[in-house]
Amino acid sequence: MSDIAIVTLCSAPRLAHLRNQLRATAGTPRVVVWIGDDDAPALDAESVVHVPPGPAGLRLAAARNAGARAAEALGARLLVFLDADCIPGPELVERYRDAAAQHPDAVLCGPVTYLPAGAALDAASLRAATAPHAARPAPPPGVLQCAAAEEYPLFWSLSFATTPAVWRAIGGFDEQYEGYGGEDTDFAFSLRRASVPMIWVGGADAYHQHHETSSPPWQHLDDILRNGRRFARKWGEWPMTGWLEAFERAGAVVREDDGWRRASA
Structure with a gap:
């Protein structure tokens, strides 16, 4: 069994994006946490966990905690969390593995590129499309950069990695958050309060597949x-x-x- 597992949350509206991700991650154990109130479809994943919505909406925090437990049960020593919309770049897993070897006590954050509609998802096309979102640090490939205290609120759950030991020490995500928003920043503030390093991992690129959205939501x-x-x-x-x-x-x-x-x- 691999020392790494990829943990993904998904519901029916993002199923097509998830299937693209599962094809791209073949060979790495995958844990899918199904967060809809329906049953999960057949998925090419080593573990599928169901965390249904709560009274106030989707339970994203509880789902990530459940995914971490399931990945550790598979034997994973590094947990890589990817949004269901995200395709990992060709070097993402290795970059996270190398960063974890140097910073086993940290939470690791790779850059995310937002793809346009209809973008090709093969490795060469993804490399050519790399343009990390400007809101977060994106050091050059191979460079590890410790986040300053004021950068912790920039944490995104779209793509990050950590060890089960760090996850347990932090206590995971606060499951009192239901519905959309807040749990990512809460997690980041918990990291900062506990003096857990957050590392920007150059070259651990993920690529967010296009879908319609609104801003503000x-x-x-x-x-x-x-x-x-x-x-x-x-x-x-x-x-x-x-x-x-x-x-x-x-x-x-x-x-x-x-x-x-x-x-x-």
């Missing part, structure tokens, strides 16, 4: 308010402020002394 407004308030009570500040300010400009939310709420009808 109007369909998740209530989730963002609920999870944002939970985060603020825990950490003393609100996450996702860019989206909240966009909602505010549109008149959908109003700012109060302790944060935001829906505007009155």
